[in-house]
Amino acid sequence: MGKVTGFKEIERKDEAYKPVKERVEHYKEFTVPLNEKEISDQGSRCMDCGIPFCHSGCPLGNLIPDFNHMVHQGEWQRASWILHSTNNFPEFTGRLCPAPCEKACVLGIIDSPISIENIEKNIVERAFKEGWIKPIIPKTRTGKSVAVVGSGPAGLATAQQLNRAGHTVTVFERDDAIGGLLRYGIPNFKMEKEIIDRRVDILKAEGITFKVNVNVGVNYDVEELKAFDAVVLCGGATERRSLPTLGIESDGVVQAMDFLTQQTKVVFGKKVKDQVLATDKNVIVIGGGDTGSDCVGTSNRQGAKSVINFEIMPKPPISRSESTPWPFWPLQLKTSSSHEEGVERNWLINTKEFVKDEEGKLTALKTVQVEWKIVPGERPQLIEIEGTEKTWPCELALLALGFTGPESTLANKLGLECDARSNYKAVYGKYQTNVPNIFAAGDMRRGQSLIVWAISEGREAARQVDIYLMGKSDLPTKGNGDILSA
Structure with missing residues (x-):
């Protein structure tokens, strides 16, 4: 695919970012796109490897060498057809996916991988x-x-696929706009919400009905679901982790998703009562993942006095760890655009106490350095290092600790079984719960995961629902494409 010697002649080139001083003044996307020739050249780096492992790295089974070749040839419309044949929403994954396909790229063994996501x-x-x-x-x-x-991505993918099979689909969303976590949980500077709106307009035109401000099991009786021939639960994993730490109740200890959601709503002119702001505060973000990174970027845009990030795990290596060889997802240090905007990052640190004043307001964090004791066959043990205690001034602590699983409301009211991790039990490959006409997909079934996995599960679940309803299905399986998706 591409140019036979392209990977030897052309270096990887990624989108640039606008200067930090400029981009922290707003909540818009700030990438500087490559021009058409530069993108074509990047497509030509695809090296026609005998077995394209990028397919296996991608949960969707995207036909990556094929659309790379089309881009190299200038056949952009064909590239779009190939891309959409396996991915309903590449505008989401092209911005937000951590690109496991690139980590599995064969060229990545000896050089920089193909810039597949871009x-x-x-x-x-x-x-x-x-x-x-x-x-x-x-x-x-x-x-x-x-x-x-x-x-969210799982629900939208499920809906589009089932609608294309000819079923009448209604999507219920408890928030006031469509998109799930993409809508308010992902900062606007990572993906502007018009990106969601234009795709939802397409879905509406295809015949899908959307109902917002409908919280099934709360303000919508689950008995009303009996009017449908099948139900697919794609509510996500929204139960947030906390810490069993002294002072956790202090005024100023805030869940990251609340902080991010409030700011995104304000960006769109929505009223937010008692918005939590980082302005002129010493901010500490606890948790080193993508949500933590988003908190860093948002805090800097709000004008924080300082931003510090704590992570309880060791600092990953700069290059791929030997413990995660190609083509596995690498243990490797990730520095996001938000990190580049200003943050002090700390690893192997554990919060021991949230210190508050007489009014209950957060004033500081007490921490200790730790190490992990690894004994083969046993769970790793967290060991505190004596003499490393420290107090950090802090008026806002953001808990970016991930999610433990889905909320139990629907499972309880629908009589659904859950697994040991509280996820809705639905066997992979079937997506069917213990109630025959109720299916589950995405984070609600598998736990907190990636957008690309959510889309994949939505597509696969739709096929199983179609089989349940009709006895057979013409909807595609993973990586097989769908001629309707052009």
Whole structure:
């Protein structure tokens, strides 16, 4: 694929970022796109490897060498058709996916991998610009109805696939706008929400009904779901982790997702009562993942006095660890654009106490350095290092600790079984719960994961629902493509 000697002649080139001083003044996306020739050159680096491991790295099984080749040839519309044949929403993954495909790229063994994610983003943006992405309305309807609960990537993928099979699909969202975590949980500077809106407009035109401010099991009786022939639960994993730490109740200890959601709502002119702000405060973000990074970027935009990040795990190596060889997802230090905007990062540190004043307001954090004791066959033990106690001034501590699993409300009211991790029990490959006409997909079934996994699960679950309803399905399986998705 691409140019036979392209990977030898052309170096990887990524999008640039606008200067830090400029971009922290707003909440818009701040990437500087490559031009068409530069993107074509990046596509030509794809090296026609005998076995393209990027396929196995991608949960969607995207046909990556194929669309790389089309971009190299200037066949952008064909590239869009190939890309959409396996991925309903490449505009989401092209911005937000950590790109496991790139970590599995064969070229990555000896050189920088193909810039697959950026090529994907440019393909879909070109497709929207040229008007190639149009509503695809099914020619016939099956007479079957499906309720999809949750409008994140899993729910949207499920809905689009089932609608294309001819079923009548209604999507329920408890928030006031479609998108799930993408809508308010992901900062606007990582993905502007017009990106969601234009795709939802396509889905509406295809015949999907969306209902917002509908919290199934709370302000919508679960008994009403019986009117549907099948139900797919895609509500996500939204139970947030906390810490069993003294002073956790202090005024100023805030869950990261609350902090991020409030700011994104304010960006769109929505009223937020008692918004938590980092302005002129010493901010400590506890948790080193993507959500922690988003808190760093948002705190800097709000004008924090200082921003510090704590991580209880060791600092990852700069290059791929020997414990995670190619093509596995690498243990490797990740420095995000938000980190580059200003943060002091600390590893192997544990918070021992949130210190508050007489009014209950957070004033400081007490910490201790730790190490992990590894004994083969046993769980790792966290050991505190004597004499490393420290007090950090802090008026806002953001808990970016991830999620423990989905909320139990629907499972309890629908009589669904859950697994040991509280996820809704639905066997992979079938996605069917213990109630035959109720299915589950995405984070609600597998636990907190990636957007690309959510889309994959949504597509796969839709096929199983179609089989349940019709006895067979023409919807595609992973990586097989879908001619309807052009």
